[in-house]
Amino acid sequence: MFRNDAGLLQGTVELLVLKSLSLGPMHGYGIATWIERVTEDVLRVEEGSLYPALYRMTRKGWIKGAWGTSENNRRAKYYRLTAAGRRQFAEQSSGWQRLSAAVNQAVAAAGRT
Amino acid sequence: MDGSSGGRDQRVGGSDPEREVDEELAFHVEQRIRDYQARGMSLEEARVAALERLGELSGVRAECAELLAGEQRRERWGESLRFSWLDFKLGFRMLARYPGLTVVGGLAMAFGVWIGACTFEVSRQWIRPDLSLDDADRIVGIQFTNAATREVIRGTLRDFISWREDLRSVKHLSAFRTTQSNLITPESAGEPVEVAEITASAFRAARVPPHLGRFLLESDEAAGAPAVIVLGYDVWQTRFAGDAGIVGRTVGLGGSTATVVGIMPAEFAFPVYHEVWTPLPMDLPAGGGAGPRLQVFGRLADGVSVEEAQSELRVLGQRAARDFPGTHEHLRPRVVAYARSILPMSPDEIVALGWINVAVVMLVALVCGNVALLMFARAATRESEIVVRNALGASRGRIIAQLFAEALVLGAVGTVVGLAAAGHGLRFAVLMFGENLGDLPYWVNANLSPATFVYAGAITLLGAAIAGVLPALRVTRGVGTRLRQAGAGGGGLRFSGLWTVVIVAQVAVTVTFPVVALLIWRALEPIQSFDVGFEESEYLTADLALGEESAAGVPVDQSPAARFARFRGTLEELERRLSAEPAVAGVTFADRLPRMFHREYRIDVVEDAPVPGDSLLDLSVKGAAVDLDYLELLGAPILAGRAFHAGDLDAGQRVVIVNQSFVGEVLRGRNAIGRRVRFTNVQYQGALAPEPGPWYEIVGVVRDLGMYHEGGRAGLYHPLAAGSDRVHMVVRMNGDPAAFAPRLRTVASAVDPTLRLHDVRPLSELAAGLMRAIITIVRSALLVSALALFLSLAAIYSAMSFAVSRRTREIGIRLALGASARRLLFAVFRRPLSQVGLGIVAGGFLAVAVIRIGAGSFSARELGLVTAYAALMMAVCMLACIVPTLRALRIEPTQALKEET
Secondary structure, eight states, rough: OOGGGGGTTHHHHHHHHHHHTTSSSSSSHHHHHHHHTTTTTBBBBOOHHHHHHHHHHHHHHHHHHHEEEETTSSSEEEEEEOHHHHHHHHHHHHHHHHHHHHHHHHHHHHHOO | OOOOOTTTOBBBTOOOOHHHHHHHHHHHHHHHHHHHHHTOOOHHHHHHHHHHHHHHHHHHHHHHHHHHHHHHHHHHHHHHHHHHHHHHHHHHHHHHHOOHHHHHHHHHHHHHHHHHHHHHHHHHHHHSSSOOSTTGGEEEEEEEEETTOOEEEEEEEHHHHEEEEEEEEEEEEEOOOOOOOOEEEEOOOOOOEEEEEOHHHHHHHTTTSSSSEEOOOOOSSSTOOOEEEEHHHHHHHHHTTTTOOOOOEEEETTTEEEEEEEOOOTOOOTTOOHHHHEEOOOOOOOOOOOEEEEEEEEEEETTHHHHHHHHHHHHHHHHHHOHHHHHHTTEEEEEEEEHHHOOOOOOHHHHHHHHHHHHHHHHHHHHHHHHHHHHHHHHHHHHHHHHHHTTTTOOOOHHHHHHHHHHHHHHHHHHHHHHHHHHHHHHHHHHHHHHHHHHTTTTSSSSSHHHHHHHHHHHHHHHHHIIIIIHHHHHHHHHHHHHHHHSSOOOOOOOOHHHHHHHHHHHHHHHHHHHHHHHHHHHHTTHHHHSSOOOOEEEEHHHHHHSBBOTOOOOOOOOOHHHHHHHHHHHHHHHHHHHTTTTTEEEEEEEEOOOOOEEEEEEEEETOOOOOOGTTOEEEEEEEEOOTTHHHHHTTTEEEEEEOOGGGGGGGGGGGEEHHHHHHHTTTTTOOOOEEEEEEEEGGGGGGGOHHHHHHHHHHEEEEEOOOOOTOOOOOEEEEOOSSSSEEEEEEEOOOOOHHHHHHHHHHHOOTTTTTEEEEEEEGGHHHHHHHHHHHHHHHHHHHOOOOOOOHHHHHHHHHHHHHHHHHHHHHHHHTTOOOOHHHHHHHHHHHHHHHHHHHHHHHHHHHHHHHHSSSSSOOHHHHHHHHHHHHHHHHHHHHHHHHHHHHHHHHHHHHHHOOO
């Protein structure tokens, strides 16, 4: 449904990346497929927005990348959450919950009038 | 999926960002193809689908590469600024491995911290003292500024009463004045104490509860209330042996008595340096007088700012100016910080203090620059280690951080020593100021404040930055390219002009400071060392002053004539009673004593002088007024003419006795008796020169007796007439003078309890306090020059060693090619020689400037001494070059060539 970047709210990619990395270190492809899988393909993060987001988040100190070896024995860059990233995740996820609840409420209210 | 734990982490930093992004994206595409294949696509279909999904990537690639490059840069910086425990451990190891550098560098840093901390602490105590009172910032002083003269004036009792009634923005408005009285107990004779006559409100303003009993209350101020007194802790301990039953006892204070109602806690000397507190009499003089001048202070009311208090006070000031135009027309009341109302300080003085601190920081920077020189020489000897570490991956920043850490460890050791020394230095300074300037406010003390510790920390960081980072920057410059040159004999590192400045400045200090010390010493030392002309150890002296009330505790006629007459009577009675003591051989009085600063007169005319007028204008002599039997008691018989007699005290009698030096210096050896002289008090010189003074007849000549001043010892004595309420007493003892001091106090307080005895001590110790101060100043100057010399030598030595080791190959080859040793010596010596030479010349100029400002000129002998000293300095500095030079000359050409390969 949201096949386009424009469909994703500002900051949503970051929240999704934080969530995925909260489960453990992953490479970029792993993050993308995880998001697709858990949203049952509703959300698809394009590479064109995923990788700049990863680099920006590295710069902000939320995540850290390190080269390692993938399951099929290839060189891959793995990202993991830093302490600051974990704090950021907690903050953003609660913010998101509040926002989505508010939007839901508004949408539901609009439906009654 | 999670392969990172099993996989081997590799360094991210340092690689090409674009390549790294490409590799990451390639992995992504590859994985996608794999996935598509797994879902049943052929390889070709999967590849097309994956690339289609990826879309146009060049923009993304560039964006990611740029972000990564920025991140890598940041990481490199972060890494270089991170210190590890290892850096500090290495720093400590370096202390042990290079003991020479540790001692010299540590001493230099300690000196820097010592002088910095002392200056800062003294400035802080002046500018923003710690009053040790609750919420002390809210305590303010109130005083007048005369708008016409800019003069600061204290308010009168009448002003205080008016402010207390009307001023709302300052609460607990209080006032005090300081008097001195003898505190008399049944057990001991009276000894003077500093009394604060103070309002009861002051204790509430101070918010300090009493240690025992109570402090003063408003009811104590009422007319006819019983006289009460609050004692300070020290007085209670020393004078009453800490008697717990003291409250309720009656003690004598001057000529009256008062009941002790309380003891204040230890360290409490509020408002300034007071030892006991009595109620301030609040009665305005009959007939509309304004009453005595008082120090007024209080606490700002809750929520009131200084500005608000000031504007309320301004209105009251305008009202007073209308009501009392005669006295208050130009007076503007001002709210000032409490400490500032006690120790006034102009903005100019605060700025000056600031500049002194800046100068001290520059001095510290100079000293640290020297340490930097030594650290540089050491770092240079570790050049190969540094090059290898860099090759193994340590960034330049990392190496700089390590050298900074080493300097910081050295600096920390120096700081501990410096702060300990600062504590001692301040204790001594406080003692010295106290001895020479009188009582200091209680908040001036020898404690180092937390702010000063922070400041010392900042100085340490600055020092470590100069001594560690500066050499590190130089030694690591182009370190990456140096690996290729390593083994080529070095030569890339050289001392720069900065080191030249450091060495020149230090040598200049080494030359200047001893000259200054010599100057001070020469001017002041004779006060102690010159022969006073009699046996000092037989005499006890005391400074006598009369209180403002009579022995019965009732105020008496305070007109000058009545006071002087009463004082004279008291002295005569004291002399009579003391003479009856078996230990006393005689008593006399004078307004100046030997070894004290005397009055100075300029001789205008000597009657019948061989060259009258101008030639005498520069002649100044010392003067003192002495009791009739003073000269006789000091064992100085009249050499010619006669002694003073009672008739000399009659009005209109103008006679003087001169000393032998007077006869030599002023009269050029001619007969003195009967000759008349005219002189002016030096203080009136210049525009205020009065009419020519009266003629004085010389009636006697006595030998030189304890008068000294620069350029001569000529002096004259007047007979001491009753014209003062302060005088020095000299008691000639049959035994130990010091042992008689307590008895002297007992006798004196029996004569008149209001008679105050200050500074009871043997005559030989009169100049002791001053001498201690002088000796400290001279020693400090010499210590600074010794340290500067020491640092210069260490710097020259290490610079020379360094230069020689750098030029081993060159020297070896030149020797092999037959260069003469002299030429080589010159080549090696030229640089330090010119540095030291320049330093000595600069120091010489500085010294001359100091002499000009200070005391005129040096004698030929002293000039020779200074020149010889400069030459010695040169020689000593050259000694520091000898070891490295000999090492250079011993270089075997074969050895030098071996170094090349």
